[in-house]
Amino acid sequence: MQKDTLVFDLINKELDRQRNGIELIASENFTSLQVMQAMGTVPTNKYAEGYPGKRYYGGCEVVDEIETLAIERLKKVFNCSWANVQPHSGAQANGAVFLAVMKPGEKFLGLDLSMGGHLTHGSPANFSGKTYHALHYGVTKDGIVDYEQLEAIARSEKPKMIICGASAYSRDWDYKRIRAVADEIGAVVFADIAHPAGLIAAGLLNDPFDHCHIVSSTTHKTLRGPRGGIIMLRHDFENPWALKDPKGNLRMMSSLLDLAVFPGTQGGPLEHVIAAKAVAFGEILDGSFKAYGQQVIANAQAMAKALVARGYQLISGGTDNHLMLIDLRNKNLTGKKAQETLDKAHITLNKNAVPFDDKSPFVTSGIRIGVPAVTTRGMKEADMETVVSMIDKVLMNADDEAVIASVKIEVREFMQQFPLYPELG
Numbered sequence: 545m546q547k548d549t550l551v552f553d554l555i556n557k558e559l560d561r562q563r564n565g566i567e568l569i570a571s572e573n574f575t576s577l578q579v580m581q582a583m584g585t586v587p588t589n590k591y592a593e594g595y596p597g598k599r600y601y602g603g604c605e606v607v608d609e610i611e612t613l614a615i616e617r618l619k620k621v622f623n624c625s626w627a628n629v630q631p632h633s634g635a636q637a638n639g640a641v642f643l644a645v646m647k648p649g650e651k652f653l654g655l656d657l658s659m660g661g662h663l664t665h666g667s668p669a670n671f672s673g674k675t676y677h678a679l680h681y682g683v684t685k686d687g688i689v690d691y692e693q694l695e696a697i698a699r700s701e702k703p704k705m706i707i708c709g710a711s712a713y714s715r716d717w718d719y720k721r722i723r724a725v726a727d728e729i730g731a732v733v734f735a736d737i738a739h740p741a742g743l744i745a746a747g748l749l750n751d752p753f754d755h756c757h758i759v760s761s762t763t764h765k766t767l768r769g770p771r772g773g774i775i776m777l778r779h780d781f782e783n784p785w786a787l788k789d790p791k792g793n794l795r796m797m798s799s800l801l802d803l804a805v806f807p808g809t810q811g812g813p814l815e816h817v818i819a820a821k822a823v824a825f826g827e828i829l830d831g832s833f834k835a836y837g838q839q840v841i842a843n844a845q846a847m848a849k850a851l852v853a854r855g856y857q858l859i860s861g862g863t864d865n866h867l868m869l870i871d872l873r874n875k876n877l878t879g880k881k882a883q884e885t886l887d888k889a890h891i892t893l894n895k896n897a898v899p900f901d902d903k904s905p906f907v908t909s910g911i912r913i914g915v916p917a918v919t920t921r922g923m924k925e926a927d928m929e930t931v932v933s934m935i936d937k938v939l940m941n942a943d944d945e946a947v948i949a950s951v952k953i954e955v956r957e958f959m960q961q962f963p964l965y966p967e968l969g
């Protein structure tokens with residue numbers, strides 16, 4: 545069979561784009577070569593609906609071993625007692641959590657999308673907002689989660705589930721405080737740690753497992769694995785609201801979550817991706833991952849400092865994690881204009897609504913910047929100063945094509961110091 549050069553040429557073009565640009569999208573990262581190699585392998589040919597030892601197809605003995613290895617490694621990464629590695633994405637993982645915990649129309653409480661939350665935390669455009677009764681808390685004028693508002697809504701509305709976690713929030717979470725109010729009203733606390741998961745795995749941020757009943761994540765952000773989702777429990781528990789099993793016993797949450805992933809919301813698992821998840825979890829356990837996490841936080845703080853020194857306004861004034869959210873209104877720029885202009889110089893980030901934004905989500909007043917990917921490339925604190933100086937040059941000359949073109953060349957030269965997948969030639 546002839547090689548499909550049309551597709552492989554485009555893949556090589558994407559490799560070239562990744563190699564020569566500065567990647568600052570907070571939710572992106574670069575996996576190791578062996579994580580990618582595992583993804584492009586023969587388990588993709590295998591149907592394995594069900595779970596290890598309980599499949600609906602023959603010939604699953606090897607994928608059973610792969611999936612069991614991924615589960616056992618993940619349990620070690622987060623010191624938890626149960627894990628499901630089948631969700632195809634973070635949104636799928638969250639869909640399964642909803643299915644396991646909630647009935648349609650029931651109330652839950654999550655961070656508003658416009659305040660840094662995620663689509664699956666109750667956006668009216670998402671299944672979570674369409675199927676269930678979404679209530680929202682926000683952040684204060686200082687950009688910190690408004691725990692008083694969260695507690696007040698929880699006490700008056702008595703939601704069945706409270707979600708903590710965000711897509712554009714640069715501070716750590718007070719999981720203990722959220723659990724305390726949840727216990728008052730008998731709610732389940734669900735932490736979506738998709739963004740900071742790697743920093744939590746490295747022991748550098750508060751541990752949600754101490755206080756949250758259920759934890760979900762993606763695997764491709766700070767965890768540096770393949771694109772996918774996971775769900776975990778440190779302590780399994782009986783779900784008092786769920787239908788009883790045929791013998792009249794309450795079901796354990798682990799069993800409800802397994803059922804909610806398959807057959808509840810997914811069919812056959814992607815065993816080739818699960819193999820790659822196992823490789824990534826192995827890399828996290830190999831001892832050097834903590835240093836990566838520490839460097840991510842050091843880089844984020846160096847970048848925040850360099851931005852503030854140039855007059856950029858950071859929501860909440862700084863960062864505890866891998867990202868920062870910048871309000872560009874004092875620079876007379878929209879998020880859309882900033883993203884599009886930086887793209888031309890091959891500096892990639894995303895426009896983002898800031899809390900209390902007066903612009904539409906398609907325009908926005910802000911940008912989100914994250915450092916996990918550039919840290920994987922090998923950048924250190926001093927490099928953050930260089931990156932910020934290039935960002936500033938582009939944004940302060942947003943209508944000057946010559947300046948933007950010159951920065952694009954600078955970016956390309958700068959990135960030669962940080963090779964990406966040299967093995968791929």
Ligand code: DSN
Pocket residue numbers: 570571634662711712
């Ligand atoms: N879209 C992801 C992000 O960029 O944060 C969240 O799912």
